[in-house]
Amino acid sequence: MEMIAQFIYRSILQGTPLLYGATGEILTEKSGNLNLGIPGIMYVGAISGVIGGFFYQTNSDYIDPFLAVLIPLLCCLLGSLLVSLLYCFLTVTLRANQNVTGLAITTFGVGFGNFFGGSLIKILDSDVPYLALVKIAKAYKTTPDFASDLGPIGTIFFSYGFMVYLAIIIAVIASVVLKRTKVGLHLRAVGENPATADAAGINVNRYKYVATCLGGMIAGLGGLFYVMDYSNGIWSNNGFGDRGWLAIAIVIFVIWKPSLAIPGSYFFGALYILFNYINVPMTYIPIIQMLPYVVTIFVLVATSVRKKRENQPPQALGLSYFREER
Amino acid sequence: MAKVKQHTREPLFHITKRTEVPLKSSVLVRTIAIVLALIVCGIVTKLFTGDNPISIYKTIIHGAIGSGRFLVTIHELALLLCVSLAVTPAFRMKFWNIGAEGQVLIGCLSTAMCMFYLGGKVPEGLLILIMTCMAILAGAIWGVIPAFFKANWGTNETLFTLMMNYVAIQLIEYFLKIADKSGSNVVGPNLLSHGWFPRLFGQNYILNILIVVVITVLIYIYLNFTKHGYEISVVGESENTARYIGINVKKVVIRTMALSGAICGIAGLLLVGGSSHSIDSNLADGRGFTAIMVSWLAKFNPITMVLTALLIVFLERGADEVSSMFGLNADFAEILTGIILFFIIGCEFFINYKINFTHKKTEEVKEGK
């Protein structure tokens, strides 16, 4: 029982960055932007938070838990917002190719993250040996006191830092907004058929900008969670790995539904760590780690073969919109 | 006669697509963009190193083509160019293959497997031949799988090829676990000791470079002077025209992706058999993604691609030198590459679109019915 609880606990921790990334990418893709820059944006979000936290930790004697959370959080949002704005400017205003722009953003973002992760101390001539924000991480990892008293139930439900719950809340809000509000309806129309949306009086470019920037900021939080909570505030270059791409895979896996992204992300998180909990020879670990991608390919093929219209990618995904080409 | 009414909410400017782009102005716009980007790169570098700009550019140039580095830079160029050439036929067809990384890796894997399992058991010459065939075959298969689904069911190729990359990575990891029981992340030259490409003129890499030169010429010829290349262009430009002249679009899609994958496979062969003699899951080093940008920047022209690939490699090698000189992280290169890319991507707009300011009384643009 304890082991199962541990497994679920670890899966949820693994799945949370993915959930942020997937929710952000779903919002973005619903506006018709296939943002392949999300992996880069998650790096930028993470390192921006780290930089903010680093300044706070090194420049103040007393660490106020509230500020310790707030400063990195705001820095993370600002960093991801700026990169998302760049993506929007290039693809929406300048109508550049989305694939190329996204990949360039990822190249830049991953480089940006690793560069500052590896060189921040050097640049600032700081005297700390390495980039560890343990005190800040402690604030992020604060869990309710009663969790440990509840046994497995506490482990599964109450033993996380606030960002795990925040991810769920954001995904639920995204789901409600997309499904039940006017804004969501308009956003979906923009991603499906921008010409129709335009004719109905919807400002297509504004929706694309707002959705993509919000999506980027949400994804950036995934990076922040990874450093501050999952890695205890210790930055390691390329430590975040390919989770950004995995988040894009989840978007397909959950057929563009944020509500499904919650279990979907945890499921992928579970697959990620499954080998620790089952008795398989070391050799087969890569095969198990391959599963998320294989499952995603299977879903992608199945939805395209079945041709159920509701499960298809937004129809105008990846295309820039130019009114005069109607 | 009625008075002409003033538009009440006329926008300040009006954007139209250019029908004609004179070569001169497109070269000019791109040159300006690259110069601006280099200036910004210089400023960014100065911010982090405090060095003066002239000396920074010197360091970059030294890093790229300084003594003893020239051949390595050319080899890097060759490898990136090879992958860029590989993705080009598919892109000309408007098939957004972002799975070159995986196609290269699967080529690496099959090459390494041949070296590992057949090394010492067959003559070296034959081994290299088998390696070549297997790398081509593996890459082609990796390219055809998404193409098959795209051609038959319209499965989104961008997402499919992206996923295939990670399947390839994990397959390599699997091989690493089998080949090297020590649990290391790389299978090195000691285990892959056979099937190395011969050194030409007493130098490493020369054979690799020559092979890429040949591929460049062949791809150029294939795209511009063969019937297949012509069909690719027609399918990419207009599927309706392809239908009108009776081209079998499905066949062309699958055939072209097989070719794209096969060349990626060759790139994998060059990486493992021709240079590193080792394999790990990061061997392609993002070239599959960089290649997409290189190919796109060159407007899918194999000859221009030599220049765009050179630009990227030059910058990466130069930035490497800058970062190592100032004790900065090597990822500095990615930041500079990113900046250059943003400028070039952005400048395309000014080549393809025209901004008409309203006060000049713009001409009405006729919209389609």
Add this chain to the structure above:
Amino acid sequence: MNALELRNVTKRFGEVVANNKVNLSVEAGEILAILGENGSGKTTLMNMISGIYYPDEGEIFVNGEPVTISSPKDAFDYKIGMIHQHFKLVDVFTATENIVLGIDDGKHFNLKEAAKKTAEISEKYGFDIDPKKKVYTMSVSEKQTVEIVKVLYRGADILILDEPTAVLTPQETEKLFNVLRKMKEDGKSIIIITHKMHEVLSVSDRVAILRRGEYINTVKTSETNEAELTEMMVGKKISLNINRSEPVDPVDRLVVKDLNLINSDGVKVLNDINFAARSGEILGIAGIAGSGQRELLESIAGLISPNSGEISYNDPKTEEIVNLREKTPVQIRDLGVRLSFVPEDRLGMGLVGNMDIVDNMMLRSYKKGNSIFLDRQPPKDLAETIIEDLEVVTPGPTTPVRRLSGGNVQKVLVGREIAAAPTVLMAAYPVRGLDINSSYTIYNLLNEQKENGVAVIFVGEDLDVLLELCDRILVIGSGRVTGIVDGRTTTKEEVGLLMTKMDGGNENG
């Protein structure tokens, strides 16, 4: 008082005058039909009322007040709604979702309430609509209903319908007309664009006639008749002086028998088509745009496969009869059938805009020979010949065709198709958008082919041209052959009447 009035409205597109000083008015509780041939400027005019185009000159009044309409939103604010010929709907949305899309009334978003209001509107006017049904599962007429409700939902008092019956069956059309009559009783003003005469007569109160962008007249439907309207629509015959020789030894080269085609929307676009194209003769095809002309030619060329019927080709050398139905273009060519086709969509189908003239020359012939390489010499020679013979204005044979003017593009396309030495030549609207000189070049080319014994099929829209160029004219209406007449003896009125006739027998001429 007029609900809507236009005074001296003019719209130009570059050199072309799409509407010249048009006057129009419609009252509350009235149905106004706008009648005119293709290209007479009906849609442009309506687009100005609905805010898509902005007029160059003239004034628009709503309820007597002068107004400025510069966007679709402005039009909605004046309670004007347009139902476009090409629906603007999001496929994966339900009817209700589409109906409320873009409405910003500051009220709480409530789809249930919207569905209720939709149901109310439907009931009031007798629509049959399921608010929860997804658009992609709907038939064309259901989609149209959604478009109409969408406009009513926004409180439109003036409704413009652009060719609403083009996609409907006669039963659906009757249903639509009943709805329109109910709306009229409700005090709405309705403008309906159409060119089907019986519809004009059955539904409208008054008819406004446009011809080539000019406003002709407005008459009361009760005080006019079919013949008078047709005459106003097509105008007096203008003499063009196109040469027309007598056909020499015509034989049936291509015989189409009982051809039927149902499109993806389930609409029967070709309905029991029967005709023969003869060698040494130009067969004209007249009809309102979208009556099945494109589908007919594409069926013959092997681009789409018809549901039933026969297309048989009589080989002039062997006199063998070959069935072309369900053959691909490549198979047709392999059979030795020399069929050339100048499609309507020049740069989207017949030519590749970004390729140069030489590469476009070999579109149909690049496969010749066993070499894997292209042989650019023959197409280059051909390009140079065509540039010289047809006086194509271009910097050279390596200029991308998209940079050429419309007339020159067409010369390149027709030149290539004729160079294949066809036995059957099909040309769809080959002079559309061309200036007078280029048009005559094309007429002469077609005549030359005819004199060489080619069976020429010419789909045209200008009746004056059809009457002077063609030996016989096949008139097509709603996917049916409504008549085949002799080009030398028929009159504009006769063809005009056949074009607007809904159903007629298949008379073989």
